[in-house]
Amino acid sequence: MRRGLSVFNVTSIALGLAFLYLPILILVIYSFNASRLVTVWGGWSTRWYVSLLGNEAMLEAAWISLRIAFLTACAATVLGTLAALALVRAGRFRGRLLFSGLVYAPLVMPEVITGLALLLLFVAIEIERGFWTVTIAHTTLTMCFVTVIVQARLLGFDRSLEEAAMDLGCPPLRTFITVTLPLIAPAIAAGWVLAFMLSLDDLVVANFVTGPGATTLPIRIYSEVRLGVKPEINAICTIIIGVVAAGIIVASLLTKFAGAKPAPIGGQI
Amino acid sequence: MNGRGNRPDNSARTRGPFAPWTDPDALPLVRFEAVSKHFAGVTAVDALTLDIYPGEFFALLGPSGCGKTTLLRMLAGFQTPDAGRVLLDGTDITDVAAHRRPVNMMFQSYALFPHLTVAGNVAFGLKQDGLPKDEIAARMAEMLRLLRLEGLETRKPHQLSGGQRQRVALARALVKHPRVLLLDEPLAALDKKLRGETQFELMRLKERLGLTFVIVTHDQEEAMTVANRIGVMNHGRLIQVATPSEIYEQPNSRWVADFIGDVNLIEGRIVKADAAGTTIASASVGTLRTAAVADARPGDAVAVALRPEKIRIARDMPVGDVNRVEGEVWEIGYLGDFSIYKVRLGDAFVINTAAANVTRLIERPVGIGDRVWLTWAADAGVVLTQ
Amino acid sequence: MTPATQPRAEARSWGQRLVILIPYLWLIAFFLVPFLIVFKISLSQYATAQPPYLPQLDITGGFETLREFVSELSFAGYARLVSDSLYLSSYGRSLAIALASTAMLLVLGFPIAYGMARAPRQWQGVLFMLIVLPFWTSFLIRVYAWMTILQRDGLLNQALLALGIVDTPPVWISTDIAIFIGIVYTYLPFMVLPIYATLERMDESLFEAAADLGCPRWKAFWLVTVPLALPGIIAGSLLCFIPIVGEFVIPDLLGGSGAMMIGQTLWLEFFGNRDWPAASAVAVVLLALLIVPLVLYQHVQARRLERGD
Known part of the structure; x- marks a missing residue:
């Protein structure tokens, strides 16, 4: 691509970024609003954060969501990485077309359909709905994102590195652990983080498959938001945004420090 | 054709008497026994048989896609032949996994582990x-x-220059004292000058460590420089296996003659063939006499391979040489140390000659359009029946 | 000659088989089978039972019960989809909104991607990160952020009144405009990134070649840039279009209570009316509508990955 920006290019980028960031910025600023009315500025205050601490339902939902997201991320990373290995390394195998279809479909499948389908499955096999059904559903939903990221990394992987290891006397499994795994680790880590975030974020599927005692944070926020805008919601959203931003910055610094090429998150999706 | 090079090395090369392939009692270190390999319907290696002897520097030379890399990878253990056997020191290693074989490879991409240091890379195999x-x-x-x-x-590898990386890759493979060191286009990534130096360094290392090297290359100059013997491959078969000078001076087929260096191929029919030499009648050049002994009968279609530098070019009709033909200078290519003269004989046939630019100013230089005489000695041409 | 990329036909070890089998079985169990169940229930009838549909399939009952089961299946759910105009209008509305918003996303997203690709190398990482970052932030939060802004006395109207652009505050929330704003806002990165990925890989010399052959810059843009960016444009459009058709959260929070998108209808049938067969039928038809873009997307995605975009 030819480098060099015209006025038009700079304007597009600037307007695009303003469009993307202004609403978030406004939300963050208004979370520090002293006024009870969310649209009237009443001076700086942290009262909504304080009142959030007393909102046990919200804190409980956050704790459930974090636990589900953690388990989901771990399971999805293992399954997604295996699926990526199968797609890139296993060559032709029976049912490969169906397999790759099953891997890519959840990326774009409307959430209402996935949610409905999973719920009907859980009803059919008579599993008690709640924490574990949400975790299973989120694992299914997010493993495909892990696959896409790891697959991209594996496709760019120089196979002769593995051959070199084996040539130097390293058995196949140890080659995978000492050579392949460290080199695809950035993509696996990025996949883990992405799965964690997506699980933390999901409302629709969780709402279908959840049960009593497993109200996740988005479900809790959604039920409050439906009743209107509240300053307390601004506060919890700001905290989530802060945690996410910090996580992303730490992750990108880590990959930079490790001298590894960052995995193309999103670019593949 | 099976390319067992059992001919005596009568070349003028001064590599000493090292020629185990001429000794019928010598045991090969590596033996490919009628190995074949197919990829998705394409034959990469076709029932190929080859012996490589201890201490040899053996080059596999051929155009891309000829199967030379596949052959090397079968020796390394990355590919299993569909048929045939691979033997090392008389032991069948066909089904031995790559990591259990006492051979090591230097990869074309070097394949240095980017997450390990130079020390980590070199020590990897020993660990x-x-x-x-x-x-x-x-x-x-x-x-x-x-x-x-x-x-x-x-x-780390990314902090090294290209030449340093190449030497780390070499060190990593050599430190294991492999029975055979495999080199897959090892110098392709280096610039011309560094490549030349490294070729000599490879030869020195091989002598010093007393190892056997097998190199895959598409660069004929490289093969000529480093190797004791060259196996010329095409379409998964060995066309000729011989010393570099034999390959150049006595190619066994039109294909080898054409692949190695520049050559004039003059098609004709045998007039007379006996122990004293061969006489060929060609439509383009007339009657040719060579000292080469051809395994052919009168009337057989053959080709005479004539290297451009073996042809002399002169303005005046010379005396002495047995072969002589007159033509018109068509094109001249100046190459610095040499000039190539394309001389047209009759209407269509063009013959290439090369002459060293010995003197800076020739009194009457040969120019385009000049009538010239081309002459060559009886031992200059090789008769090719294949 | 790269034999390394040749699929190895040699016998697989158990380890290699497990690598395929574990994710395969997971996806079959938790993605494929659920869809078959949806299909089955879509042929059932609503009943006030638990679960709320008939007939129930009892696999232990043998062939006879299976035949009985099949005879009780009905297309009543599908018949209602056609007869009740609520469903048809929901489908139509979803497709229309998805199509229009995908077009808007393309018009807005392409210049951003193009600008990013033309930016100096050292900026591209930062720009990429800036576009990706909102994608990592909660979807729900991003929709919620607009609720504050678009309210009657919200910041948008405050700004418009202060600037004197309008005299009376226009209604934003609960309109289709709000839905479009929400969709474009949340899906913009999905459009920008695939296009950027293809533009960024484009060889600079192609433009020089076009210029060298006498092609003016604007023409080179249409004749070289756009055709080469087409895989990214298609991928980005499908990546937006398919989920937007089934979108629920955005129309629910930003849209009005009148006309519904199909995602809302499905949600209502399921959670409001507890009519599982109807909800399943809605889902099956929605899937049928999306099958062509889904297959197309899968094809494009596989091709892009193999090229390593």
Whole structure:
């Protein structure tokens, strides 16, 4: 691509970024609003954060969501990485077309359909709905994102590195652990983080498959938001945004420090 | 054709008497026994048989896609032949996994582990063998010294120059004292000058460590420079296996003659063939006489391969040489040390001659359009029946 | 000659088989089978039972019960989809909104991607990160952020009144405009990134070649840039279009209570009316509508990955 920006290019980028960031910025600023009315500025205050601490339902939902997201991320990373290995390394195998279809479909499948389908499955096999059904559903939903990221990394992987290891006397499994795994680790880590975030974020599927005692944070926020805008919601959203931003910055610094090429998150999706 | 080069090495090369392939009692280190390999319907290696002897520097030479890399990878253990056997020291290693074979490879891409340092890369293979720490350190230090890599131990591959990376890759393979070192286009990534130096360094290393090297290359000059013997491959078969000078001076087929260097191929029919030489009648050049003994009968279609530098070009009709033909200079290509003259005989046939630019100013230089005489000696041409 | 990339036909070890089998079985159990169940229930009838549909399939009952089961299946759910105009209008509305918003996303997203690709190398990482970052932030939060802004006395109207652009505050929330704003806002990165990925890889010399052959810059843009960016444009459009058709959260929070998108209808049938067969039928038809873009997307995605975009 030819480098060099015209006025038009700079304007597009600037307007695009303003469009993307202004609403978030406004939300963050208004979370520090002293006024009870969310649209009237009443001076700086942290009262909504304080009142959030007393909102046990919200804190409980956050704790459930974090636990589900953690388990989901771990399971999805293992399954997604295996699926990526199968797609890139296993060559032709029976049912490969169906397999790759099953891997890519959840990326774009409307959430209402996935949610409905999973719920009907859980009803059919008579599993008690709640924490574990949400975790299973989120694992299914997010493993495909892990696959896409790891697959991209594996496709760019120089196979002769593995051959070199084996040539130097390293058995196949140890080659995978000492050579392949460290080199695809950035993509696996990025996949883990992405799965964690997506699980933390999901409302629709969780709402279908959840049960009593497993109200996740988005479900809790959604039920409050439906009743209107509240300053307390601004506060919890700001905290989530802060945690996410910090996580992303730490992750990108880590990959930079490790001298590894960052995995193309999103670019593949 | 099976390319067992059992002919005596009567070349003028001064490599000494090393020629185990001429000794019927010599045991080969590596033996490919009628190996074949197919990929998705394409035959990469076709029932190929080849012996490589201890201490040899053997080059597999051929155009891309000829199967030379596949052959090397079968020896390394990355590919299993569909048919045939691979033997090392008389032991069948066809089904031995790559990591259990006492051969090591230097990869075209070098395949240096980017997450390990130079020391980590070089020690990698020794660690796989579970050697004691001090022995690993000693062997690594020796190898780093030999390849002038001291002081770079803690660098990562991306912090090295191209030449340094190439030497680390070499050190990593050599430090294991492989029975055979496999080199897959090892110098392709280096610039021309560094490539030349490294070729000689490879030869020195092979002598010093007393190892056997097998190199895959598409660069004929490289093969000529480093190898004791060259196996010329095409379409998964060995066309000719012989010393570099034999390959150049006595190609066994039109294909080899054409593939190696520049050549004039003059088609004709045998008029007379006996122990004293061969006489050929060609439509383009007339009657040719060569000292070469051809395995052919009168009337057989053959080709005479004539290297451009073996043809003399002169303005005046010379006397002496047995072969003589007159033509018109068509094009001249100046190459610095040499000039190539394309001389047209009759209407269509063009013959290439090369002449060294010995003097800077020739009194009457040969120019385009000049009538010239081309002459060559009886031993200049080779008769090709295949 | 790269034999390394050749699929190895040699016998697989158990380890290699497990690598395929574990994710395969997971996806079959938790993605494929659920869809078959949806299909089955879509042929059932609503009943006030638990679960709320008939007939129930009892696999232990043998062939006879299976035949009985099949005879009780009905297309009543599908018949209602056609007869009740609520469903048809929901489908139509979803497709229309998805199509229009995908077009808007393309018009807005392409210049951003193009600008990013033309930016100096050292900026591209930062720009990429800046576009990706909102994608990592909660979807729900991003929709919620607009609720504050678009309210009657919200910041948008405050700004418009202060600037004197309008005299009376226009209604934003609960309109289709709000839905479009929400969709474009949340899906913009999905459009920008695939296009950027293809533009960024484009060889600079192609433009020089076009210029060298006498092609003016604006023409080179249409004749070289756009055709080469087409895989990214298609991928980005499908990546937006398919989920937007089934979108629920955005129309629910930003849209009005009148006309519904199909995602809302499905949600209502399921959670409001507890009519599982109807909800399943809605889902099956929605899937049928999306099958062509889904297959197309899968094809494009596989091709892009193999090229390593």
